[in-house]
């Protein structure tokens with residue numbers, strides 16, 4: 192009987208390491224132990240941000256007359272570097288797991304405290320499920336992993352296609368459209384509704400559209416794919432309005448669904464998003480938890496990590512506070528500017544029907560932004576009726592880094608009066624944030 196068993200070795204491993212260091216007997220099960228670190232390390236955050244980094248370098252080099260180089264991206268070399276990076280990170284994870292019993296296989300929770308892996312039965316006082324998610328493919332689309340692909344295959348590409356159609360304008364759709372377009376691939380973005388970026392502040396939404404169009408991305412709003420199949424090294428796509436298009440690849444980026452097959456007992460309930468949990472990530476069976484993508488709350492690596500550490504610290508009686516998932520930074524790494532948000536933003540504040548103030552600062556007033564392809568960038572900070580900072584949205588290079596200041600302001604319940612006393616460096620993008628605080 193183990194003290195604790197973790198199922199899924201994605202971000203769950205971070206909890207397993209803390210539990211083992213604290214002296215618990217720990218088992219960690221994954222169906223493929225070579226992929227410890229999970230989606231984030233092997234086919235998500237890390238490779239996608241690596242691709243975007245190099246995509247941006249090529250784009251920035253080509254976008255100036257100061258350099259004369261062609262700057263063509265060598266995907267096979269990028270794959271070599273990617274493998275090297277992932278291997279060394281994976282080894283570091285394995286080293287951290289030295290006091291953990293690692294078990295390979297497909298796990299099922301067959302009864303409370305009872306897990307089966309093939310013919311083996313494992314018992315544990317606590318169980319933490321972190322089985323992640325998988326790409327969702329809408330009806331009518333015949334995925335074959337060759338011409339019709341998901342982000343999993345993009346991360347393994349060793350050459351660039353001539354053309355790509357991308358279905359879905361969420362995080363993966365916008366990031367990968369930026370990457371391929373920045374690399375000179377003919378890129379078409381197909382999405383269901385009129386608005387490209389509905390949740391963002393209207394000025395940011397307009398700037399994002401302009402940025403993607405200036406990268407050369409062909410936008411196809413109000414478009415639903417009813418059929419897609421592979422033929423002769425290309426994807427044939429039929430839309431609901433009867434029109435059709437052909438691209439070398441179709442990337443389906445229409446969301447990811449929680450992996451819940453691990454649950455094989457009636458005590459742990461599922462809901463429409465995944466494994467049902469309360470605010471402490473406990474399932475409907477006491478002492479059984481579900482963290483990360485599989486609980487359907489929020490599909491981000493840093494959220495999954497915070498969730499598993501919250502669970503383990505509570506079990507170790509370290510009394511962590513309840514996580515406020517509204518304070519989790521969200522971002523989309525488009526090129527050349529990325530988008531990030533934290534806390535309440537205009538779209539959520541309007542629904543709450545409570546008074547709020549917004550301070551909108553365009554980046555074009557800052558000379559620095561002209562050096563960095565960022566003159567259409569925008570920073571927005573929101574305060575409540577008492578002028579406390581409640582949220583922020585940023586469209587700027589490395590917005591996901593810049594937003595940290597606002598994220599800490601939320602956690603620290605900072606008033607605008609105090610925030611505006613901070614003097615940030617010149618010349619930087621943070622100056623625009625300082626200006627946004629100042630105007631509140």
Ligand SMILES: Cc1cc2nc3c(=O)[nH]c(=O)nc-3n(C[C@H](O)[C@H](O)[C@H](O)COP(=O)(O)OP(=O)(O)OC[C@H]3O[C@@H](n4cnc5c(N)ncnc54)[C@H](O)[C@@H]3O)c2cc1C
Pocket residue numbers: 198199200201202203220221222223226227228229230231232234235236237239240296297298299321322323324342363450452453482483484485489490491492493494495
């Ligand atoms: C292309 C892409 C880019 C992304 N970029 C970012 C980003 O920049 N920032 C960010 O925060 N998030 C990003 N994400 C999301 C992020 O990768 C996920 O939110 C995160 O990896 C989820 O972690 P997890 O531990 O819940 O699941 P996973 O990392 O998916 O781990 C689940 C593990 O469980 C194992 N497993 C599943 N079922 C079983 C079973 N029955 N028995 C045994 N083992 C099992 C799997 O093998 C896997 O190793 C991205 C995702 C994608 C696809």
Ligand SMILES: NC(=O)c1ccc[n+]([C@@H]2O[C@H](COP(=O)([O-])OP(=O)(O)OC[C@H]3O[C@@H](n4cnc5c(N)ncnc54)[C@H](O)[C@@H]3O)[C@@H](O)[C@H]2O)c1
Pocket residue numbers: 329358359360361362363364366382383444445446447489490491521522523524
């Ligand atoms: N930078 C990051 O943090 C980052 C980057 C990539 C992925 N991710 C995570 O990975 C997850 C998956 O990314 P994603 O882009 O696939 O999902 P998403 O939820 O971000 O976007 C899904 C898109 O597909 C569309 N869609 C949903 N169902 C559809 C259907 N039946 N037909 C047509 N369109 C449909 C939605 O309108 C939306 O535009 C995200 O939830 C995100 O949290 C994060």
